[in-house]
Every structure is written in C-alpha cells, then in structure tokens.
Amino acid sequence: MIFHDLKKMGILGINNRVGRYILRHNKRENYPLVDNKVLTAERAEAWGIATPENYLIVENYGSLKHLHLKLLNFESFVIKPAKGSQGNGIIVIKEIIKEEKNGEIRVLCRRSNDKLMDVEEVKHHISGILSGLYSLSGQSDTAIIQAKIDKHPIFDDYSYGGIPDIRVIVYEGFPVMSMVRLPTKNSDGKANLHQGAIGAGLNLSNGFTNNAVIRNQVIDVHPDTGHKLSGLRLPFWREILELSARCYDMVELGYLGADIVLTPDHGPILLELNARPGLGIQIANLDGLVPRLEKIRLEAPKNLMAKERVDYSMSNF
C-alpha cells in the first residue's frame, strides 16, 4: 500500500507541510521579506549576507523612458520581478550591443540563449513586470535590474546554459535537506525542476551528490554534457550551510528554502528565499523530510548559533 510506504519513508506531503510546518512556524507578517526580493536584498545587506548586486530598481513606468541609456552602463545584467516565483519573468542579458544607423542609436540585448532583443522589447517586458504579470498575487510589482552572476567553474561539466543553484531547506535554523539544481537543454538553461532541470540531492555532511533525478526519473549522467553526476562535491560546503542557517535569523521563518549560488569570485551568495519551498527535494534525495524535521523539533538543542546548528545538521543528517 503506497500510503503506508510514503509514511514509512517519512515523505512530507503538501497538506502536512502547510498545516504542520509552514502555518506553525512562518508568521505571515514576515512573508514580504522573502516574497519581495528588494526587501530581501535590503535586509540581507543589513545582516552582512552577500546577495547579487542590484543595479537598478524600476518602480514606475515613467522611469522606463530613459532606461536604455542607463542600461548602456552595464555589460550584462538580469531583469527579474521583485515578487516573482519559480523563475518566471526573469531575463538574462549577457551582452549589450549598440548599433548606429543613420545617426540613430539602436540598442540590442543579447540574451543568454543568444536571442537578440530590441531594447523596446526589454522595456515591454519590464512594464509587464510592473503591472504584475509575474508577481505571486498578480498585484503590481517592481522590476530589478541585477548583476549577472557567472557560473562557478566546478559546474562547467554539470550544467547546460544557466547557473545552477543550491536549495537548502532550513527548519528552525537547522539545514535539513539540500539539493543542487542543474540546468539542462530541456529546462531552457533554467534551474527549474518543473521545466526539466536536474535535481541532485546533496549529503548534508559533506556536500557530495547522493542521487540525481530529472522530474521523477533517476539519472546517472547529465543528458547534455554526458558527465557522470555522482562524485560532484560542492566547494564552500560549510559556508553554504552557514549562509542558509543565518537566513533563519534574518527573516525569522521557521520553515524556509534558501536558494544559493556559487560565484567564481565571492563564494556562495544568497539568491532568494522561499517561504513555501517545494517538496521535489525529497525526490532528488530519495529521502523523506519528516524524520529530519521531527528530529530537530524533538531532539535538537534550542538557542544555538548558526554555526552550532550547522554542526548539528552536518553530524546528524
């Protein structure tokens, strides 16, 4: 009986996640801190948590008018909605091309998938963000023009297109489960499991991959690079876990998903936080969340510092 199997493996279901963990531990008033990336960035700065640099915040349609002139200052950038979810509405521009024809200046943007976008299209996209097309609740939103992050060389063989990111589930400040999401051709270079990115579970104790899946299928090699997925070990592992554990102190959400990226120069930085992290991480790890959550709830010592909590997680999970 599959119901029994799920229970035995400690798989966390949606109802249980919401009813027992999210509603109990996450105060509604703290949600804006994670749902709005502008607020997250401000708070992170105050706490000394590294995040991608925000070049520009576009809050109203008026500032769109001269936007192309401002964009010319940057070599590359990312446009994202402040209240977006699941990577929707994000455009990565890797190159700005300035063309002059008959005295008219034309600005073209080359996207990460090498498609060219006229700056008018970029503006239209931003106005879509402003009117709330991509925001969680459909309300009007703010657009963020952010520094583009480069891929850490360790992922060269493990990723197609975009940047992999590391998801850590943090419960009461303790990292409980983690995975790295590796973009594929199918996922259009995005680190989005729903669209077909690889989810590779990570051992909390050492940062080694333990298993990998695409959607629900276990895989051994990356479908695009052909590289074996086992044996990947994330550098800065302890730093990654500490960063995620500190996010708990920062936003005071008891059940939290931290999305972290590895930069080539600055090590791990926080990309965004999620108050309702998905359950697919269990499939990537071939393991259930419930036993770990319950162990922390019942056994873990209280009032520990982030470092101590990471110690506890690394030695227990």
Place this chain on the structure above:
Amino acid sequence: MKKLIVFITALLIILPVGVLFYKSQVLKLSLVPQMVDDVWNFHMTVRPKGDVNSFAFPIPKAGPGQKVTDEKIRSREFEVFVDSNSDSILATWSSKQLMKGRISYSARIDLKAISYKNIPKDYAVTYPKGLEKYLKVPKLLDEDEEAIKLLETAILEGSEDKTTLIRKIYYYVEEEIQRNTDIKTIHETLNTGKGSPLIKAKLFNIMARRKGIPSRIVVMVRMPELKKIKEGAKLRFTFANEVFLANKWIPIDTNRGYFGERPDNFMLIHRNYEEVEKLISKKKVSYSIQAERARINRYNKAEFKKEVIKTDSIFSKISLYRLPLPLQTMFTTILLIPLGTLFLSFARNIIGIPTFGIFTPILLTLFFKETSFGFGMLFFFVVIVIGIGERYILDKFYLLAVPRLSIILTLIIMLMLGYSFYSVEMASISQKHLAFFPIVIVTTLIERLSIELAEEGVLNTLKTLLGTLVIVLLVYTMFFAPVLEMFMFTNPELLLVVIGLQILIGKYKGYRISEFIRFRDLVRQKKKMESLPHDLP
C-alpha cells in the same frame, strides 16, 4: 487547542443534525417539501363532419383524482358555450356560418390514482332522484334477456348486498368475457363470450342496473407511457364503469382489471357515455388527442410553508419560506455555493486536483447552472481561446497589462451582444438579474488565465484548465440534484455542518491522492536500493 477544535467541529456537525432530527421526529416536518405530481399537458382537436354550424363535445372536468387548470377553450372563430352538470362538462362550439376547420382544447391536468379499499356492504334500496337515470335498463332482445337471466342465476345466486353483487359481476365480466374488438353487440357477446372494451363496459352496466345498482359507463383517455410520448402517439377514448356503492361512485374497469381503483394514468373526459355516445361517434366528428408530461414547480413550496407555520415552533418564524419569492429563488441558488466549496476543498486538498483560482470553478458552475450547460461550455471555451489568443496577438503591441485585460473584457461583452441576437439564454440571464454575472466570472478567469499562462506555460495551464473543468462538471451534476437544493433551502442550519466538514478537511495533514502519483517513483527507487545487497565496510 486540539480539544477545542474537536469540540467545535463536533458541535457544528451534531447541532444541525440534532435540529434536523427534532424537526422531523418531534415537529413531524418533512425534510423537503412534497413533490408536486407530474402534470399532463393535454391537447385535443376536434373537427365536425358534414355541414353543421354547431356541435358539442365533452371536455374534462375536475373530480376525485383529477385537477384541471389552464384550460384553453375559447376560439376566435367560434362561440363557445360550456354546459357543466355535476359530473361532466359539454362544450358547444357554434358559428353563424358553416363550421370549417377544427376546434382545439388544451388544459393542464393533474392526475392522482384513486383507490377505495374495503367498500362496506351496501343494502340501499332507494336512491336520490338524480341517480334514476343510472338505473334505467336498456331494452334487450328477448333472447338476450333470457341469456342474462340464466347467467344471473348461475353467478349471482345467494348474494344479498349490492357490494358483493357488483364484485361478482365484475369477476364475471373481467375474467369470462374475452377481449375482442370485433364483437360489438351485447347479443354477440352473450353468444360468443367475447367482447370489445366498450361492450364489456356495457354488459357490466346492464347487469349492475338489473340488480338495482346505479351504474354508468365513463369515457376515459389513457395517458401514454414515456416512450410513446416521444413518438407523439395519438390517443383514443376508452371505457370503464362507475357504480354507486356506499354513497360513492366507485371506479371499476373490467378491461384492465381494476376494482375500486383507478390508476393515475387515466383521465376521465365524461362520466356518462350514454349522453355523449352520438357526440363522440366517428360518424359525426374526427378528433385527435395528445398528452405529454409537463414538469413544473416540482416542489410544493406553498404547502410546505403552511406546514412549517402550522408547527408554531421557532422554525415557523425563521424559515426561509417566509421570504418573498424572488429572495427565495436567489437563496436556493446561493445556498448551493457552500456545498460547492466543500467539494472544491475536498478536490484540491485531499485529491489534489489543480484548479484556476480558488472559487472560479464554483462561479463557473453557477454560471452554467443559471444559463445552460451548452451555453456555459461554449462561453468557457471562447474565453479560453480569447485568453490564449491575446497572448500571441496583443503581445506584439506591447500594451500594458491593465488596458490589455480591459480590451479582452470589452471583446467578451461584444461577444455577448452578438450572441444575444439569436439566443434565448441571454434573455434568461438578464431576467434573473444576473447580467453582470458572466462579466465578473470572465474578469477573474481571464486574469487568472493570463497569470497562469505567464507563470506556468501553456501545457501546465491546460492541465489546470482540465482540473477546473472536471470540478465544474462534478459540481454541476451535484447542483442539478433538485433534492439537494431543496434540502439546503429547507434546512439552512446544514451550513454549520459544512463549516464543520471544512474544518475537518482543513485539519487533514495526510497525503493527497495526487502525491501518490508524484512520489510513486521515489518509493519504487528507494525500495529497489534497499533490496540491493549492502557493501560491507
């Protein structure tokens, strides 16, 4: 905390159930109003034969087990004169010129079965004057007279009371005389033991009258079965008897075997065949009769209101039946919404069916219910097509989101305008003061659709659409059980039960059915790995 929730939930569920029990057991109220019987639409056309400028024909009259309403008898071409005696009605149509064409009569007829069990023994000797005509024995051939006398000695000997006599005559005519439509006189019947339905009724009539029992032949129409209604079957007159026993006219049908009862598919058109024999003869007129079931007002709310008020309990003061009728109609629909949301909660949180927005499926269902299924579906799909189409077409114009959505809304309104030119549904929407309803639904739907398409992509959106549609269909079927509607309207305290059940669903922390599918592979992989031999350290 947990105990409190259990307590509140239990209270919410038990209290209304208790009230329900009290209403039905102590106050003896029914839980839903009585059904109004199915009514018949009766239609008859008659054309006189030959050159006449007036003619008469029987039309149905109300009586035991028979109600006649909405009669349409007047005609522009002819004058109509209605002659009603205590038992039957004759209508006479006349005109200054010779009558051409046909007259038509229609009415709504409510039939109930009547049944007299245990008719007491009847020793009556004298009868009121009005009944004398039902005792007159027609003149018979001497030969037949003899035959009947012999019969009487054979079957009726020794019986004293009239009830027993009638029963014996009934048994004889019903069982011994075989049905044969070719035999059309008493003489032949007595010789052959066979007879047409009319002759069997006549024989019964004669034998009853000879024993001094008032008797008559009634002219009836047998209502068609459902199957035959569809074929538009033409109906004929048929015959049975009534005898006056224990101060009542008792129905007897020797052709179909009913003693003291008449089923609800027989309508009386005239209670004395002798009076109308010539009028309905095919030599004089040609007629055609049709009847079909009309379902109107299936629950008798008015009766129930009286019933509630009679109890003189608190319920007589707070019953929804006291509201003005338009409000009642509104609330019958509105009270279904909580039931719909209950189903929705179940589908989303326990089964795990994705839907558009939270209450959009319920709104859609109401829209389907208020218009019609076909129209609702059409509307739904047109909206979806416009919603998806706009992403590909209006996208090129780089319009801001709000004006863009407004354009779609305007398109929908134009669509409604266009459709209203050849649709009755549109008219019915505005009659119900729900003209704004589709617009509200479309607004929410399109907005959700637009966001969903942007966030989830076309494929996932279609999945959600399918989920929405499934919910709509299921809730729609649920909403169409009239019992449910009336049950909620009659017992609105059940809303508390709905809240109680919602708490139960809200507290459910187990897996959703959809998660079995989602984690199915996980379970399989994990099992496979566990079954592999472990490497020894």
